[in-house]
Amino acid sequence: MNQAIAFYVLSAFILGFAVLVVSTRNTVHAVLYLVLNFLAVAALYVLLTAQFLAVIQVLVYAGGIVVLYLFVVMLVNLKRPPEDHSAPQRHSWIGFGLSGLVLLELAVIIGYGSIAPPGPANAQNTDLAMYNVEKIGMLLYTDYLIPFEVASMLLLVAMVGAIILAKREL
Amino acid sequence: MTTHTGQMFDTEELVINMGPQHPSTHGVLRVVLRLDGERVVSSDVVIGYLHRGIEKLSENRNWTQIILLTDRMDYVAAATNNVGYCETVEKLMQLEVPRRARYIRTAICELQRIASHCLWLGTHAMDIGAMTVFLYAFRERELILDLFEEYCGARLTYNSMRIGGLPLDIPVGWDKKVLEFCNIMSEKVDEYEELLTHNRIWLERTRGVGVISAEQAIAIGLSGPPLRGSGVARDVRKDEPYAAYDEMKFEVPIGTNGDTYDRYLVRLEEFRQSIKIIRQSIEGLPEGPIVGKVPRLIKPAVGETYHAIESPKGELGYFIVSDGKSTNPYRFRVRPPSFCNLQALPQLIKGHMVADVVALIGSIDVVLGEVDR
Amino acid sequence: MIDTYLIPLLKILFVLNATLVGVTYMVLLERKVIAWVQVRLGPMRVGPYGVLQPIADAVKLILKEDITPTRADKWVFTAAPIIVMVPALITFAVIPFGPVVNLFGRQVPLYITDVNVGLLYIVSVASIGVYGIILGGWASNSKFPLLASLRASAQLISYEVAVTMTLVSMIMTAGTLSMVKIVESQYNAHLWFIFVQPVAFVLFFIGGLAETNRAPFDMAEAEQELTGGFHTEYSGMRFALFFLAEYANMIVVSSVATTLFLGGWLRPFPNIAALSFLGIIPSWMWFLLKTFVFLYIFLWVRATLPRYRYDQLMRLGWKVLIPVAIANVVVTGIVMVLF
Numbered sequence: 001m002n003q004a005i006a007f008y009v010l011s012a013f014i015l016g017f018a019v020l021v022v023s024t025r026n027t028v029h030a031v032l033y034l035v036l037n038f039l040a041v042a043a044l045y046v047l048l049t050a051q052f053l054a055v056i057q058v059l060v061y062a063g064g065i066v067v068l069y070l071f072v073v074m075l076v077n078l079k080r081p082p083e084d085h086s087a088p089q090r091h092s093w094i095g096f097g098l099s100g101l102v103l104l105e106l107a108v109i110i111g112y113g114s115i116a117p118p119g120p121a122n123a124q125n126t127d128l129a130m131y132n133v134e135k136i137g138m139l140l141y142t143d144y145l146i147p148f149e150v151a152s153m154l155l156l157v158a159m160v161g162a163i164i165l166a167k168r169e170l
Numbered sequence: 171m172t173t174h175t176g177q178m179f180d181t182e183e184l185v186i187n188m189g190p191q192h193p194s195t196h197g198v199l200r201v202v203l204r205l206d207g208e209r210v211v212s213s214d215v216v217i218g219y220l221h222r223g224i225e226k227l228s229e230n231r232n233w234t235q236i237i238l239l240t241d242r243m244d245y246v247a248a249a250t251n252n253v254g255y256c257e258t259v260e261k262l263m264q265l266e267v268p269r270r271a272r273y274i275r276t277a278i279c280e281l282q283r284i285a286s287h288c289l290w291l292g293t294h295a296m297d298i299g300a301m302t303v304f305l306y307a308f309r310e311r312e313l314i315l316d317l318f319e320e321y322c323g324a325r326l327t328y329n330s331m332r333i334g335g336l337p338l339d340i341p342v343g344w345d346k347k348v349l350e351f352c353n354i355m356s357e358k359v360d361e362y363e364e365l366l367t368h369n370r371i372w373l374e375r376t377r378g379v380g381v382i383s384a385e386q387a388i389a390i391g392l393s394g395p396p397l398r399g400s401g402v403a404r405d406v407r408k409d410e411p412y413a414a415y416d417e418m419k420f421e422v423p424i425g426t427n428g429d430t431y432d433r434y435l436v437r438l439e440e441f442r443q444s445i446k447i448i449r450q451s452i453e454g455l456p457e458g459p460i461v462g463k464v465p466r467l468i469k470p471a472v473g474e475t476y477h478a479i480e481s482p483k484g485e486l487g488y489f490i491v492s493d494g495k496s497t498n499p500y501r502f503r504v505r506p507p508s509f510c511n512l513q514a515l516p517q518l519i520k521g522h523m524v525a526d527v528v529a530l531i532g533s534i535d536v537v538l539g540e541v542d543r
Numbered sequence: 544m545i546d547t548y549l550i551p552l553l554k555i556l557f558v559l560n561a562t563l564v565g566v567t568y569m570v571l572l573e574r575k576v577i578a579w580v581q582v583r584l585g586p587m588r589v590g591p592y593g594v595l596q597p598i599a600d601a602v603k604l605i606l607k608e609d610i611t612p613t614r615a616d617k618w619v620f621t622a623a624p625i626i627v628m629v630p631a632l633i634t635f636a637v638i639p640f641g642p643v644v645n646l647f648g649r650q651v652p653l654y655i656t657d658v659n660v661g662l663l664y665i666v667s668v669a670s671i672g673v674y675g676i677i678l679g680g681w682a683s684n685s686k687f688p689l690l691a692s693l694r695a696s697a698q699l700i701s702y703e704v705a706v707t708m709t710l711v712s713m714i715m716t717a718g719t720l721s722m723v724k725i726v727e728s729q730y731n732a733h734l735w736f737i738f739v740q741p742v743a744f745v746l747f748f749i750g751g752l753a754e755t756n757r758a759p760f761d762m763a764e765a766e767q768e769l770t771g772g773f774h775t776e777y778s779g780m781r782f783a784l785f786f787l788a789e790y791a792n793m794i795v796v797s798s799v800a801t802t803l804f805l806g807g808w809l810r811p812f813p814n815i816a817a818l819s820f821l822g823i824i825p826s827w828m829w830f831l832l833k834t835f836v837f838l839y840i841f842l843w844v845r846a847t848l849p850r851y852r853y854d855q856l857m858r859l860g861w862k863v864l865i866p867v868a869i870a871n872v873v874v875t876g877i878v879m880v881l882f
Contacts, residue, residue, distance in 0.1 A: 026616075028616075028619070028681060029619075032619070032678075035674065051658065051659060052660050052663070052720075055660050055663040056667075058667040058670070058671065059663065059666055062667075062670075063667055063671055064670065064700065067670075067674070067677070067696065067700060070677055071693060071696075071697075074677070074681055074689060074693065132660070208853070208854070298849045298850060299758065299759065299761075299848070299849040299850025299851075300847070300848065300849040300850075301577075301581070301846065302577075302581050302846050302847060304581075305581035305582055305583065306581070306582070309582055365847070366849075369848070369849065371848055371849045371850070371851055372849050374851070374852075374855050375850075375852060375855075523852060523853075523854065525762065525852045525853065526852070
């Protein structure tokens with residue numbers, strides 16, 4: 001009962017902030033709403049007794065990635081005052097078309113997903129809270145090792161690319 | 171390999187004004203910096219905020235009154251200015267200064283050197299962030315100022331020399347106090363060394379920062395520790411001895427690389443050499459008069475002369491022209507060491523970061539009173 | 544009912560008040576300690592030996608005029624100091640001040656809660672604090688504070704990586720993420736972890752200095768800087784919040800270091816019964832003493848060392864601290880597997 005209330009409240013926050021992210025005119029405000037969104041998602045993870053994931057969500061997403069977004073937004077903003085960022089002409093039909101396409105894609109994926117059997121990970125509900133970190137560690141380094149390594153390679157490539165693009169001379 | 175950066179990554183130059191009121195410009199110095207990101211591309215040094223017209227004022231004062239004005243130029247080491255001026259007039263008038271007066275003048279000049287270097291060390295260290303050294307150095311400077319207060323009654327602007335000698339003899343017991351001070355000071359210099367010389371952060375902030383080669387230094391006309399830090403062995407006390415320096419045994423420290431760290435080491439060693447000279451001059455203080463044969467009215471014959479001494483900042487020179495008729499000089503011109511050393515600043519800070527600008531102004535050791543007069 | 548709601552509430556109130564008072568008096572402590580190092584006396588007028596100085600400072604700051612720059616973003620301008628202060632305060636929810644004690648007939652644990660990911664919670668909350676600095680500079684609507692705040696926050700997130708790597712090796716040593724269990728594992732191991740992981744301790748301390756913007760890493764707020772720093776436009780209570788948040792962060796870093804490396808609330812040699820007379824000093828007192836030692840070292844370092852230039856500071860973080868921290872993790876792993 002309490003869980004349900006908490007879930008609905010949190011979802012309202014998440015959706016509300018998400019809408020604010022795309023609808024606000026001020027870019028920095030949009031980033032800040034994104035942070036609040038991520039914090040609400042972290043709270044949702046706590047509700048699902050995935051405390052480790054919640055903390056990692058705050059640490060990595062809200063506390064790292066969005067900070068970098070904020071840096072970029074502020075440095076770009078430096079060149080021109082906030083007033084210049086008013087939207088010139090919104091071709092809204094492009095936006096609606098694209099979002100319709102994405103919605104269709106998601107519907108298809110969910111539709112197929114519900115037919116397929118559930119995935120291999122089944123949680124042992126006893127002591128779930130205690131063995132959170134160990135479970136994730138085991139899964140990550142045994143079953144999902146290759147995606148893990150591929151992801152780290154991708155990040156490395158992105159970092160090296162960014163450095164090469166930005167450095168004046170090597 | 172250079173990458174082609176498009177319009178997106180072009181940065182514009184930022185013009186920043188530093189001073190004239192700024193905690194670290196050691197007076198009213200204004201530096202206009204052109205920055206590219208964090209690095210200084212070029213700079214403009216603007217001086218004149220402390221110009222009081224000392225040279226023009228002296229044309230309306232008689233020769234003894236000018237001593238008061240010279241105090242206010244390098245106010246950190248005022249007695250050195252006095253000595254320089256008096257010696258120049260004595261050279262013009264061919265007056266002989268008695269030996270006792272010369273010895274006391276030497277001791278006072280060296281005490282001033284220590285006091286000035288204490289202030290330099292304190293402010294330089296504080297600019298780089300070591301705030302405690304500031305308090306320690308000023309504690310020692312207080313001891314020197316107490317000695318001066320006993321001798322001539324003032325702590326900053328001494329008016330402590332007269333043409334031909336000294337106005338007062340040293341008080342009773344003053345020489346013992348000076349020797350005691352020398353003992354204290356040599357311990358304290360070791361303390362400063364311990365805190366800074368081998369400190370890794372200090373080394374990183376000062377080594378390789380603001381390098382000036384010996385040829386460049388001579389070309390710009392530097393003098394004093396900035397010149398000696400670049401490896402040029404020139405010290406007026408050794409090359410053209412004045413006061414009692416020809417009878418003193420001391421060494422002149424020379425640097426090798428010409429960076430901020432070397433200038434720091436040179437001045438630190440000058441502390442020790444000054445203590446040595448003070449000991450020699452006080453222990454060997456001869457008896458005798460303190461003023462030479464000076465006419466009642468000081469009226470030098472027609473002529474001009476230039477005389478330089480080694481002030482703590484560098485070569486302090488006086489050029490005076492007398493027209494033989496009036497009791498005022500016809501022209502009184504000062505060659506301040508800080509003014510000439512400051513010319514090196516734009517060249518020194520080019521290519522360095524903003525945080526180094528402050529360190530370099532401190533490393534040259536300017537006193538705006540001298541620069542602007 | 545009492546156990547689930549009242550007691551935690553009381554504990555929260557108590558810890559919050561204690562922290563805020565502590566933070567305010569840190570101001571006085573810093574001024575006094577640095578003054579005594581510099582052969583001066585520090586504040587002496589307000590109260591005997593200057594003890595009431597923080598109260599005078601607080602009154603002055605509260606009474607100051609509340610200035611907001613005209614074109615600044617009002618909400619963000621007000622929120623920035625709060626965003627810096629709040630994470631520092633809520634960290635204390637997981638810091639264990641002592642074990643379970645008998646208080647008025649109840650078993651009361653001397654910590655507000657024991658989250659099973661306590662250490663990570665602290666790190667994640669600290670990374671939220673960076674937002675306050677960035678927003679503080681941006682909300683002032685002026686170029687120089689913005690650049691200064693971006694530099695300060697870049698410093699913070701760089702050193703966060705090094706500190707987190709150090710904490711990873713500590714987590715491996717202790718085998719758990721929960722703060723209370725880390726202290727207990729030190730009890731079981733008969734050793735404070737500073738002896739097991741001295742390198743991690745040094746790295747954590749240096750990283751902590753950089754994280755809290757303290758000397759020698761305080762270029763961002765140095766008075767000699769040309770740009771005024773990210774809190775130029777702030778005055779009055781908002782400015783006070785920024786500064787108190789810095790001291791609060793210092794206390795957090797000291798508390799975490801105490802818990803991880805110095806055995807938290809354990810007395811020295813907790814397993815040797817012969818020294819049990821040391822138990823006269825209650826456990827939370829040991830904790831406070833150890834934290835105090837760290838705070839004193841923070842102040843001592845500030846009074847003594849010169850300041851790193853910004854690029855040297857970043858180079859130290861990325862090229863020295865992070866590789867050493869990663870090497871530490873690897874070595875810890877190897878040692879743990881072999882023995």
